[in-house]
Amino acid sequence: MARLSLAAIARAVRGEVILGSRPPERGAEHEVDGYSIDSRTAKPGELFFAIVGPRLDGHEFVKAAVAGGVVAAVVAKGGAAKYPDSPALIRVKDTTRALQDLGAHVRRARPLRVVGITGSAGKTTAKEMTAAVLGQRFPVLKSEGNLNNTYGLPLMLLRLEEIHEAAVLEMGMSSRGEITRLVEIADPDIGAILNVLRVHLEHFGTVQKIAEAKGELFQRMRKDAVAVFNADDRLVARLGRAFPGPKISYGVTAKTARVRAEAIELEGLRGSRFILRSDGGSVPVSLALPGRHNVFNALAAASVGIVLGLQGEEIRRGLEAVRPASMRGVLHRLPSGVEVLDDSYNSNPAAMERAIESLRTAAPRGRRVLVSGDMLELGPYERxxxxxxxxxxxxxxxxxxxxxxxxxxxxxxxxxxxxxVDVRHFPDAETAAAFVASDVRPGDLVLVKGSRGMKMERVVRALLLQDGDDAPGGAGHAGGPA
Structure with a gap:
């Protein structure tokens, strides 16, 4: 965690420290223990940012954050009279901008290798793979949870510690300009665009506009930064070729790809094997993550490793250590003999197609069961x-x-x-969960997937609870394909 004094923070965000009637022990030189934008989870000693969002105004929760023990609050409305119990305030013009500027300040405070990753699908897995590869040589900070937007990314940067030599950051978006702002904050040394797919069409209208928004990464990066791009994706390849600085492409079929996967063997839920080839060298890789799409994620991570000088064996060890992230392809083998493939975090047409292919190539003892929730934000393409x-x-x-x-x-x-095919339809995840839990049989393989708003993890939870496992990661958790 970046340990900064209130005075140093105020200078970084162009604000003013206002000490309360009972100020921190060292006054403006007091160092904060952490950073928060949520009064419910803010911890004693932390700095609370009163973010003004589309639905809630953080200034209404300063009192609660102070009651929870925060040492100070960053505010744009009111002063000591409005928040009499706050030990200190940092008054700024815009609290969101202050959070972002502080993240940018911490990122630039010392030498650091920063990787920014965006794409319509696979960002989290590619981030995990990239962090695992770089972790073979450097101490790495990586994005956690959904901290990949204009609030979450600066919060991640504020978790940087002196030991970290690299940071791998997801960059998400739901509108034009968001990636531009994330680049301004993170100033990536390496930017990777994985793919452009039919997602967020409700916000963008066309795939071309999605590509333009993702392309802000390459457009806004420094010209001495390195662009990593998927040469097998036509729209991404066009973005990569347009980048004026150094670049490295990856792919399976594109002849121009510098980093390639050859002799790919898909092994169902057990994962895949392939030969990683680049610059005349090659190394065999065995992935524990299923599907051809994860081969592409591995190629993106390998490309970043190559840019930073890692050797083939280091890259192989990193890739082979990766297991599925929570709700993103975790396989639960239950005592009853039922297998549950939890891919419930999100969905889109391309990701669903890949999930169906994984289910098709699997060889369960019982039935192949697909539990699919609505794919949201597809606009006119949804029907x-x-x-x-x-x-x-x-x-x-x-x-x-x-x-x-x-x-x-x-x-x-x-x-x-x-x-x-036997078909059933249910209005929501709750009613579907009750049916699935009562209908599954020993030997069945159940794949659960859907958009985040559908809360399809409830189906997974019902299956685990029925089998005596109280949560993902409990007794029946297999830790991913094996």
């Missing part, structure tokens, strides 16, 4: 996307297709029309 999903599920030989949510009614109808 077609859900109908296509239902057809794909039927054609993949799924034994039981459980569609969840109002949009997924179209998927259920399409699957029934295609035939050859």
């Amino acid at each position: 077609k996307a859900h109908a296509r999903l239902g057809t794909q599920a039927a054609e993949a030989g799924i034994d039981l297709f459980i569609a969840v949510g109002p949009l997924s009614q179209r998927a259920a109808d399409a699957a029934r029309a295609a035939g050859g």
Whole structure:
């Protein structure tokens, strides 16, 4: 955690320290123990930023944060009279800007290798792989949870400690300009764009506009930074070629790719094997994450490692150490004999297609069961996307297709029309969970996936609770494909 005094923070964010009637022990030179934007989780000794968001105004929660023991609050409204119990305040013009500027200040305070990763899908897995690769040589800070936006990314940078020599940061977005601001804050030395897919269409309208928004990463990076890009993705390759500085491409089919995967062997839920080849050298890699898409994520991580001078064996060790992140492909083998593949964190048409392929190539003793929640934010494409999903599920030989949510009614109808699959539809995850928990049999493989807003983890939780496992990571947790 970046330990800074209130005075140093005020200088970094162009603010003013206002000491209260009962100021911190060292006054303006008091060092904070951490940083928070949530009064419910703020800890004693931390600095609370009163963020003004689209729904809530953090200034209304300063009193609660102070009651919880924070040492000071960053505010843009009012002063000591408004917050009489606060030991100290830092008065600024804009609290969100202050948080971002402080993150930027900490990032630039000392030498640090910063990697920014964006893409329509796979950001978290690519981040985990990249951190594991770089971790073979450097102490690494990596993004946690959903801290990948204009609030979360600066909070991650504020967790930097003296020991860290590299930072691997996810960069998410839901509108134009967000990636630009994240680049301004993080100033990445290496930027990676993984893919451009049909997601967030509700906000952007077209895939081309999504590409333009993702492309802000390369447009805004320093010209001496390095662009890493997927040469097999047409839109991404165009963005990469346009970058005026140094660049490195990766891929499977593109002849121009500098980092390549050859002799790929997909091994179902056990993962995959391939030969990683670059600059005349090669190394065999065995991934514990299933699916061809994870080979691409591994290539992105390997490319970053190559840019930073890691050797093939270091890259291999890093990649082979990675296991699925929570709710992103974790396999639970339950005592009852049921297997649950928890991919419930999010969904989009391309990711769902990959999930169905993983289920198709698996060889369970019992049924292949797909529990699919609505894919949200697809705009005018949502009807077609859900109908296509239902057809794909039927054609993949799924034994039981459980569609969840109002949009997924179209998927259920399409699957029934295609035939050859038992189809059920439920309005929400709660009702689907009750059915799935009562219907599964020993030997079944159940894949659960859906957009974040559908809360499909409730289906996973119902299966784990029924089998005596009280939470993901409990007794029945297999830690990913094995």
